[in-house]
Amino acid sequence: MNKLTGGCVMYKVLTKIIVFLAALGLLFVGCKGKSDSDKPKDISEITVGFSQIGAESAWRTANSESIVSEAKKRSIDLKFSDAQQKQENQIKAIRSYIAQGVDVIGFSPVVESGWGPVLREAKEAGIPVILTDRAVDEKDTSLWVTFMGSDFVEEGRRAGNWLVENYENVKRADKPMKYIKIVELQGTVGSAPANDRFSGFREVIDKHAEFKIIKTQTGEFTRAKGKEVMEAFLKSEGKNIDVLYAHNDDMALGAIQAIEQFGLKPGVDIIIVSIDAVRGAFEAMVEGKLNCTVECSPLLGPQFFDAVEKLVNGESIPARIVTEEDVFPQEVAEEVLPTRTY
Numbered sequence: 044m045n046k047l048t049g050g051c052v053m054y055k056v057l058t059k060i061i062v063f064l065a066a067l068g069l070l071f072v073g074c075k076g077k078s079d080s081d082k083p084k085d086i087s088e089i090t091v092g093f094s095q096i097g098a099e100s101a102w103r104t105a106n107s108e109s110i111v112s113e114a115k116k117r118s119i120d121l122k123f124s125d126a127q128q129k130q131e132n133q134i135k136a137i138r139s140y141i142a143q144g145v146d147v148i149g150f151s152p153v154v155e156s157g158w159g160p161v162l163r164e165a166k167e168a169g170i171p172v173i174l175t176d177r178a179v180d181e182k183d184t185s186l187w188v189t190f191m192g193s194d195f196v197e198e199g200r201r202a203g204n205w206l207v208e209n210y211e212n213v214k215r216a217d218k219p220m221k222y223i224k225i226v227e228l229q230g231t232v233g234s235a236p237a238n239d240r241f242s243g244f245r246e247v248i249d250k251h252a253e254f255k256i257i258k259t260q261t262g263e264f265t266r267a268k269g270k271e272v273m274e275a276f277l278k279s280e281g282k283n284i285d286v287l288y289a290h291n292d293d294m295a296l297g298a299i300q301a302i303e304q305f306g307l308k309p310g311v312d313i314i315i316v317s318i319d320a321v322r323g324a325f326e327a328m329v330e331g332k333l334n335c336t337v338e339c340s341p342l343l344g345p346q347f348f349d350a351v352e353k354l355v356n357g358e359s360i361p362a363r364i365v366t367e368e369d370v371f372p373q374e375v376a377e378e379v380l381p382t383r384t385y
């Protein structure tokens with residue numbers, strides 16, 4: 044063996060030792076990391092990011108309150124942001140939660156489409172996402188662990204069923220009737236509750252030829268816009284309108300003001316059915332100005348954080364958690380009002 048080959052062998056052996064030691068080191072680091080993350084985290088150590096849509100309605104205010112107060116109750120570090128109805132703000136918030144390395148991300152998507160890229164980023168970062176309240180229309184359902192909230196199509200059906208079953212009894216006795224003319228105030232364009240409440244209602248109404256939807260427009264789920272659009276409906280249709288179907292109570296409450304200012308009696312001249320069952324709707328029913336509200340519960344905080352706790356402890360949760368809800372006609376309003384918590 045000459046000097047040159049001897050040096051080469053030495054070099055090879057040394058390299059092998061270094062590679063072996065490096066691999067051992069990596070193994071050690073890897074094992075350490077694994078055993079740490081396997082341990083269930085203490086709840087007080089976890090961080091949750093929640094991207095809320097905004098504050099468009101009494102429903103939304105109660106929903107935010109439910110999330111924030113439940114986090115406090117459980118001493119969970121919650122990063123909460125309000126997107127002011129803008130999808131781009133929600134995407135920014137979710138990206139910042141990913142950058143901060145939160146344990147779980149929760150969000151209520153303002154519209155159904157356009158979430159694929161940011162949800163994939165969360166998945167790649169290994170952060171589970173919980174959809175609350177509204178759904179997204181992505182095909183890849185592995186992008187979120189669960190969707191909790193109401194069945195909005197069913198809510199639309201319930202509003203329609205109440206109307207077809209009760210219109211005869213609640214209408215003004217002297218109302219001439221060729222067919223019953225309905226105007227509709229839709230929620231936020233492109234949102235799951237607006238799309239689903241639109242189609243659920245039609246599923247029922249379309250089977251009853253005596254009912255016709257003569258006008259439909261978005262009132263953006265707000266009281267102010269509901270009033271403004273109802274004013275426009277009244278301007279063009281006047282006393283022709285028999286029924287108002289509003290996708291939420293806030294728009295119905297705005298419309299009630301418009302109807303009164305127009306000189307008609309809400310709940311009598313125009314039969315009104317809406318969705319959410321917030322306190323304001325019960326107050327309007329007690330005054331005889333609203334005829335029926337279909338319940339949609341915003342109190343998702345406890346079930347959201349139950350799911351968060353299960354996830355960080357490695358337990359599995361169902362892919363869909365549906366909220367149980369009721370329908371409240373005017374007759375029960377006085378009795379039920381004191382028990383309403385939102």
Ligand code: GYE
Nearest residue numbers: 099100102103236264291
């Ligand atoms: O009905 C409406 C709110 O997504 C279910 O959003 C929610 C809807 C609710 O602004 O009042």
